Every structure is written in C-alpha cells, then in structure tokens.
Amino acid sequence: MNTMADQEITASDPVACTPFLLHAGEQKGLGLILLAVFALATCFMGLAGGPPMGDHECINALQVREAFQTEKWLIPLSEGAEWIRKPPMGTWLIGLSSLLLDPANRQQISEFVARLPSAVAGFLTVWVMYWLGRLMWGYRVGLIAGFISAGTVGLIFYSRNALVDMTMTFFVCLAYACFWRGVMHEPRSKRFMALFYVAFAAAWMSKAPLPGAIIGLPLAVFWFIMVPALRAADGSAGFLTSFIRQCKDLGRLWLIPGIVLFIVLGLSWWVYAYFKVPNALELWETEFFDRYVGGLRPKSKPFWYYLPLILGMCAPYMLSVPESVGALFMKRYQAQRPGIAFVWTWAVVGTVFVSSSQFKQPHYLISVLPAYWLLLAPVVERLFFGPTLVSKRAMEAACNMLVIGLLLGVSGAGIFVFREYPAYILIYLPVALGTWLLWAYACRAYARERRILAFGFLQASVLVIVCFIWPTIGLVITTNAEADALAAGFKAHSVTPSDRIIWVDNRPDAKVGYYSGLRIGRLMNEMEITAYRENRTDVPDDLKWEMVSRIEEELNQPEPVYMIMDIENYEMLLAAIPRLPARELFRLTGFNPRKPGADLLVFTQKSVATRPVESDPAP
Template sequence: MNLKMESHRNLFQIVRRKSPSSWHPLIERLKRGRLPAWFLLLLFALTIRLVSISLCQLSGPDEPRVAGIAREMAVRGSYLIPRLNGEDFLEYPPLGYWPISFFLSMSPGAIDFLAFLPIALIGTGTILITFLIGKEMVGPRIGLAAGFILSTMSGFFILHRRCLVDPTLLFFITLSLFGFVKGHLAPRKNARFLALFYLAMAGGFLTKGLIGVGIPAATAVAFLTATGGLRRIGSLHLGWGILLLLLPISLWAGGVWWAKGPGPLWQVIWQSLWRFSSSAADHSQPFHFYLLPALLNLLPWTPFPLILLWMQKRPIRTEGGCPEALLVIFALSWFLSALIGLSIASAKRVLYLGPIFPPFALLSALAWDRVRERWPSVKYREAPALIVLLLIFVAIHFFQLLPMERRNSLQSVFKVVSSRFDRGSIFLYNPTEATRGAAFFYLGKTVPVLKNRERLEGFQNNPGAALVVNLFHPNVPLRQSFESMGFHILAEARVGKMRVLIFSNHS
C-alpha cells in the first residue's frame, strides 16, 4: 500500500514538473501579466499590418495583375508558370505569387482581403527577422528598436498594404542576410544558417529574378571587404553553397523546360537583364531618381543615422569584434549595396526601394540607443510615441489612401459585369494588364481578348454579349463604331486616368 502511494506521489511530481506552464514560459508570463518584449513587437507589427489592409481594394496598374495571376494559379492548380488571363506571363518566376494564391484558394469567390492578407503576414515576418538580426549582432534591445522602427517606417507601411511580389522579395533578402549573420558573424558559427543564406537567395531569385541573388551577395562581399578582406570569403563555403543556391532554381527550371522548353527561362533572365541594363526598359529613370523618394520613404526616421554619426565619439573600428561597429558596417554594406544597385539599374520605381528599409532600421536603432543613453528619460515616452505613430498611420490609411485607391479600383466595373452577364459572353477589347488580371480575379475564368475592330464583327449577333473597353482619351469614332454594331453602353467608370466602358448587345 505504501509503495503504491509512493508511486502515485512520484507520478504526480512528474506531471507537475511537465505541466503546460513549464513547457510554455510565454503562458506563465501571461498569467503573471508580464509579456516578453518580442511578443509585444509581434502584436504591434500584426496590428499595424492588419489595420493597413482593412477594406483595401485592388488598385493601380500592378495589384490587379498580380492578384489575377495568383487566382489563376489557385483556380487551375498550375503553379509552375505564371499566367495572366490564360497567357504565359514570365516577367518574374512564380514564387512571389504562391502565398497570395494559397490564401485565395481558401474561398471560391473573389475576396480582395485574401489577396492582401499574405502580404501583411510576410511583412510581419520581415520585421521579426530584422529583430533577430539586431539581437544576434548586438542584443535584444537593438533588435526590438529595429523592429519597432521598421514597423513604423512610411515606405515599409505603404509597401506592405499592396498586393505585389516585392514584399516577398524583401522577406527572402532579409532572411538570406539573417542566415549570413547567424552562420558567419555570430560567435558560434553554424553551417546550417549558411545554408539558409543560400536557400533564401534562391527564394529571392524565384520571386523576382537576379535581384534576389544580387543584393544579399553584394552585401556579404562588401561586408567581408570592409572587415577583413576577401580572403575570408572562403569561410562562406562557396562550393556547396552555390550548389544549394542552384538546387531549387534548377528544379523549377527543369520543370519549365520539360513543360514549355527553354524559351520561358530565357525570357525570365532576359527580363531581369533588360530591366537592369537597357535605357529602353519600362520605368527607365536617371541615376539620381531615388534620392528624394528614399528620404521620404524612410520617414519619420530619416535623420536618425545622422544622429548616430554626430554622437559617434570615435571612428568605427572592428578590432576586438565590437558588436556595434560590426552592425554599423553590416547595415551600411546592405543599405549601400541595395541603393547603389537599384540606382544603377535602368528600371526604377519607388516600390523597388524595399531592400533599403531593414538596414536603415538597424542603423536607426543604434542611433536611438545612443539617444536613450544620453537622455534616459526618453525611454518613458517610447510607448506613447508608438501609439501616436499607429494612430497617424490609421488616419492616413482610412482618410487618404483608401479613398484614393478606390478611385483607381476595377472592382466596381467587374461587379457590374459579373452580376449582369453571369451567363452571357464577356470580352475584353485591347485591355491593359491590370484589366486582364482584374477580369480573371473577379470573374474566376479566362475572358477572351479582342485586339482589333474586325474581330468584333463576329460578335454583333452574339446574344447577351458584353465588351469591356479601356480608353485613355476620348475616342468618339470607336464609341460610335461599337454603337453601330448594336452595342449600347451599359455602364461607364473612370479608373484613375483610364475610362472603362461596358458595352452590351442586350435587346
């Protein structure tokens, strides 16, 4: 009897030692009312990201195209080659569309919010990885400051409320450089994280081409050159590292070659080289194009690296492995590699600036830490300041960005089309890429495209047919031509600078 009671007592002690509270320190802290700082960062980042996409509609020239490609992947289950309204679209490889496609597959209908949700989650992931970089190189205080700064950076806020592939590219670039930091710079080097460095570069390539490899590689080379010379490059295990980099790319390339031949692969590489080197590329701009946009997109933290420079008491030296000095050199290597590379490239758009945001947040975190050391009382104003910034971004979202985006959305156009022509034929006349993407996204099917007036004649007597026509300037003869063939205007909308007409031949 005593032995049985003793065994029960021992069993109770084992269960108590392995209680959920012991397994989950976070739950224990929640019970005591004390949250870990990284968890507060996660809550703050998720809150601001989810608020920033609430009530958003696909707008502009890019979002409907990206969402349309992603929904076509979800509907057809074809994830290897991006397709835009039934036609191959190989401006970029497919990986950037996959997260959006996954969320869109959760609903049989077209829900704009599901196209934005993965972008918000990816942005939160980028913030947490930036936190880990700062924590690994200097300490958790710098990592947390960098995470909160990145969360409230104006350019980062705007980028992650848009349905684009660029947030996924930024995620992989940041993840790759975290692998470099953890595998090469940390006191206890770990080859597994160097594998992450190369695999995440492959993810960047499969998202947006050569830029996904170029920025992490240039950052690593610049940092090694600045801190110890290229003789240290052998520590990156280039042999098996390059094999790891090429493995996912080769698997995708092999699948494309087997399905379509080598043509699509050359098109992807050509697109990357064309955007980088050709003055005739779309969005070609001069070298200095990013100067003012960079300053504006880094607000409200733009002056902080200057504060760091002003408060720097002595020159930056890496002897002795000073963590703060290494972080400054690493962040500058990243920031300058990205900014110079983007400036050299012919194609320039403000939304391409994403890769400069995390390194700038790391530099600003160091500057803020110096401010806290000089004036300790400012730490009591950090939480109120973050709340004020959150409220400012909420106001900008609801009162400035949302109204502007709804004026540039095709949602209302295709709601009219889907509600009145659910059984009739629908055609697009000389559509833009945005219209082609919006057509598949909202209608869930390939919509035939008519590229000249002669082909319209075959549809004059097609009962219940509808035409969606884009006009960038008043075109009275074209309008009269459609009306002479028995079509009348059912609806008309202005979407940005474009006028969209819906013609019908209903009697």
C-alpha cells in the same frame, strides 16, 4: 567546432563578433512581449479594410482564382496564358492563405486573404531585424531595431499590400541574418550558412532576379572590400593582406554545397518554365534586362528618385537617417562598426543598384529598407538610452525648435493636401493633429530627460497612424474610378461574366476583373507578343497588322464579343479600316486629363442589338 588557431584570430580580429550580454537591469521577457504586441498591431490591424487593391495586387489574386479552377500551380495562368514574368511564390502563398482561411470560397479571393501573406512576412521581418540587431550589437539595440522596423511607414504600408515584395524582403533579411550568424559571429556555423542559401533561394523564388543584386552584390562588396578596409583602418592588417586572406577564407562560405542547394531550390522552376513555355527566354530578356536598361519606357526617373522615398519610408525616424548613414565614419560608434559596416554595405550598394536601373518603382526599394532600419538602431539607442552629450538648456531649446518645426511641417502638408486632394483633408486633420501632439509630448519628455517615455510617445504616434489612416483611407480615397466606371458600363449594357470580353491594348486592368467578376481576356497574350517585339517601347508594324487581323476575325464571329481599346488607337483603327464591322458601345471620358486619347472605349459587332451610350465623365 573552432580550432585554437581560429580562436586566436578571432581574439585579434576587429571584424569578428562574439555574443553580447544583457545590460544590467534589462527585462528581456517584457521587451519581447511589447515588441510582439506592437508588431502585431502595425502589421495586422485593419488588414481587412483600407483602400482597394491595385492592379498588380489584383493580378496575384486572380491568378490564385484561376489556379484553383485549372489546378495549374507550377506555372500559374493569367488571362488564360502562362504567367512566367515572376516566379510563383506569391501565388502559392495566397493560395495557401485561401485554403487555411476561406476554403469554401475559391472563386473570389478576398482582400484579407490576398494581403495576409505580406502581413505575416512583415511580422516575421520584425523578428529577423531583432535577431540580427542582437547578434551584432546586443539585446537592447536588437530590441530597438525590432521596434523601429515595426514602426516605420515602409513596413506598415507593404505589410498591407498583396504584392510579393514584403515576402521577398523577409527572405532577404533572413539571408543576411544567417550569413552574419554563419561566418561573422562566434561560434561560426555551417548550419546557418545552409539556411543562408535556403533563404537566398526563397527570395529568388519570390521575385527574381532582384535578390541576386540585393543579396549577392552587397555581400561580395562586404567580403572583399569592407572587411579588408576595416582591418586596415584598425591597423590589424594591411588592405592587400586582408584581401588575400578573404580569398583564402572563401571555404568558410560553404560555397560548393551552398550553390548546389541554391540551384535545386531556386533555379529548378526556371529550368522547368524554360522548357515548358515557348519564347520564355525572350520574355525574360524583355522583362528583366530591358527593364533595367530602359527598354520599357522612353523616359527614366532621375538617379536620386529613391532618396526622398528612403526618408519617407523610415518615418517617423527620418531625422536620424543622415547620422545613421554616417555612423560608419564616426568615432562614437567604433565599438559597433563591424555590424554597421555590414548593413551599411547592404543599404548603399542596394540603393545604388536600384537607382542605376532605368525603370524605377517605389516597391523596388523595399528589400533595401531594412538595412536603413538597422542602421537607425544604434543611433536611436544612443539618443534615447545612451548618456546625454549636451546641456539641459541646449536640449530644451532644440526640442522646442523641433516642436515648432513639426507644427509648421504639419501645417504646410495640410495646405498641400487641401489644395491638391481636398477629399482627404477630413482624414488628414485629426490624424495630423493627434500625431503632432504625441510628437510634441515626446519632445517635452525628451527635454526633461525622460527619454524612454519620449520613445514610447514616438511609438504611440505610429499606432495612431495605423488605427486611423489605413481603415479610413478606404472610405474616402478612390483608386479604382476608371475600373469601376468600366464595370458599371458593362452592367448598364447587360454584359455578364459569361460574355466574351477582350482587352485589345496591352493587358487587362486586373482591378476590373477582380472587383466586377468579369472574365477579361487578351487579344494576344504576352508570349505571342514577345515573338514579335524586341523591346517594350517599340511596336513593329507586323505586330500591329496581326492585331488588326485578329480584331477583324473576332468581329466576324457569330457570338457577341466586347472589345476594350484606347480611344486614340480605336480612331487609328477606323482610319486604317473604314469599313470595320464594329459599333461603339460606350466610352469613358475624363480619366486621363493629360492624355485624353488614353481613355477607354468599348466596341462590339454591328449585329449586336444595343445602343451606344457615352458614360458620365470622370469625377
């Protein structure tokens, strides 16, 4: 319970927030029902269809299949070796999905089963966005935050992806919401601070160590820099005075019991894995530290790599992203500034961190995107539900220009698709036309001051994309061409799942094992390789000769063994050992036109009775 002193401080504190009331005439129940229906559609519609799963998605599904076979769930196996690159939250959730939906078929985890945890996480993320938006800015803005989150390209795509990133994002969002409710909202609550540490630990168990930077760093900046800056800007206290006050108020964060709770829930598995798996610390150093500083690849993507992705992942609201990022400094959003500062810090600090990493991937951004979706909510609320600030003639002119600009953009994108990806044009044309028509109707309704209807048309365009693009894309787009060709090559030579298949270079392409049912092992597992390597870019000579020795040992076995290797590396192997007892079985050509040496070749013992056959080139 708050003391009288706390209440007096809150009354004059520009950072503290009290609950918002409903605006007159708002229908709470109807809005929540519409949000639920919309989120169900954007997160679950077509989940069983769409394009095939990618390599990393298939890794998760295969780990679950192997866990059911071996009953090893604490440290799952991948190709027969312990997998500790990431914590097992993703494996556990897909396993639970399989037990609930398809308990009789544990040998083949379906795409629907593998992707369901991400869809559930996406749906729950929408509701956390609604809750946090409502806590900071009231019911209407919270509802808009929910609709924006459910309708963005980022959430729609990653809710249909079997990676664990959407699950991590849900727990990151929940941690931020509980932190705000626990210490920034009245009445303050230790219960929600306890939930904050639980959510933080769950995010950590989903994909550590990224949540440490996405949650910990922005909250530290907000607490020690943004809060004093807000008070200084308001004139209620100087920056230094407020900074000292924030240091004294650290007890409100429930630090000691919270850290204990986080250690128990979030770090216990890591301690167990450290003592259970040899070379665990060396692997984590390579996987996490080297990944950040550039030890995984010699050339890094530019610092601004994520900026266009932010705009794309915020579609169809990307035109409002600049204003939403600048809203913190605009007078028109002064009443909403504390909440804006909170999510602005999450967005900016999180983006700077992932941008500073030398290893960049689109899905690394997903846990930062909800901050941008929340920043959009006050802007969209002003544009579609607030007072009109320009004349009707100016509004009509702007809307007409926007319709023309969108048509030019859609046409230009169509030309690009036709030139670069002609097979996709039959998908693009009807979807682009339908989406543009809905956007045009939205602009027309907006110009006539029917802005709620315009917002509805904008949301309807999202449903068009969900209904048509995702189910159809799987019928046209082929993402597993090389994996399919490899599986077909094995089938043509009567290689069965019971035969021994070894992937020599790096780790196996999980798509081959998932879709063909073949059991593909590694010449050396990652724990053995870690003992030789200091980073992921340099391959020491002693590791190369150890691999050569193992290849010779396998080829001298009496049982047939089939080995997959890059063509370039195979030719180097033959040059080093001209009398290698191997014969080429088949090779795949044309799948890597920029680097032909990276195409795959399959070889076996000379004693295996089969004839070498070269596959058809890639289409």
